[in-house]
Amino acid sequence: MQNGMADYAHRAATTGTVYLDSVADYDLYCHYVAGLVGEGLTRIWSASDKEAPWLCDQLELSNSMGLLLQKTNIIRDFREDVEEKRFFWPREIWAKYGFEEMKDMYEKGDVEHATWIQSGMVLDALRHACDSLDYLRLLKNQSVFVFCAVPVSMAMATLALCFMNPEMFQRNIKIRKAEAAYLIMRSTNTREVALIFREYARKIHHKAKPHDPNFLKISVMCCKIEQWYEHNYPSFVTLGDKGGPVYDSSDKRTAVYRAEEKKVAALMAADPRNAPLPQDFFPWELAAYLGGAFVLVLGVCALAAWGVIALIPAA
Numbered sequence: 001m002q003n004g005m006a007d008y009a010h011r012a013a014t015t016g017t018v019y020l021d022s023v024a025d026y027d028l029y030c031h032y033v034a035g036l037v038g039e040g041l042t043r044i045w046s047a048s049d050k051e052a053p054w055l056c057d058q059l060e061l062s063n064s065m066g067l068l069l070q071k072t073n074i075i076r077d078f079r080e081d082v083e084e085k086r087f088f089w090p091r092e093i094w095a096k097y098g099f100e101e102m103k104d105m106y107e108k109g110d111v112e113h114a115t116w117i118q119s120g121m122v123l124d125a126l127r128h129a130c131d132s133l134d135y136l137r138l139l140k141n142q143s144v145f146v147f148c149a150v151p152v153s154m155a156m157a158t159l160a161l162c163f164m165n166p167e168m169f170q171r172n173i174k175i176r177k178a179e180a181a182y183l184i185m186r187s188t189n190t191r192e193v194a195l196i197f198r199e200y201a202r203k204i205h206h207k208a209k210p211h212d213p214n215f216l217k218i219s220v221m222c223c224k225i226e227q228w229y230e231h232n233y234p235s236f237v238t239l240g241d242k243g244g245p246v247y248d249s250s251d252k253r254t255a256v257y258r259a260e261e262k263k264v265a266a267l268m269a270a271d272p273r274n275a276p277l278p279q280d281f282f283p284w285e286l287a288a289y290l291g292g293a294f295v296l297v298l299g300v301c302a303l304a305a306w307g308v309i310a311l312i313p314a315a
Contacts, residue, residue: 064131
């Protein structure tokens, strides 16, 4: 981490630029400041047996979760960072709309292009959402899970708040404390966190505007989150009162599942190995084994009794 930060400090000192030029530079910077933290924690949890030993091999997923958290903070803190001359947004995203400096996004009053840039930054952060859910699915320790789940849930809520929101360029905006508390209470298992992701992805998609150049990519990214949820936790299946699965009869996928269930049942019935035994069937072979075992035990007992009697001296 210190080597990476030293590289960026050296580049700023030697080239005179304090901007990140490309999305690749942006990813690398976020890796140094947040991705490596995720990798280090993952290794600690594996080494301490809080999580499975193989979790330390999933560093790509842990790095991706760190990037989601860091990029969300960078998006949210735009105004504060620019005023403090901290420029983290990559020039590749914002320079193509005619801005020469990042402060031009709120000084020139070009709200439309500024929100398009904002959309591009949110889009870049959302590409780490599914990796973060994959990482959460691997966690088994409840304390570790909650430690990771709460921040990423809040990150999704923050991205939905910032998306297409011009107020973000004027002040530092945050989700309400009541919403934060609600997310903390919900972030207890992977299914619920995935549902949170889906809810905020739908809010982002609802706020997207067709004339935004990123509209199609935003739609695809939100659909990927929706697809992840449906693939791992199909919405037409719920847990019943008795603990078994309950299928939504109004959902077309239930009919498909029932048809597949009938097909499997027919194949099982056609297999001669699964044919029911006749009612008059009697297991003669088993009866012979049991009878032989009974006679053997009886003979051994009789032989033992004869031996004991033979050893007793005559009166």
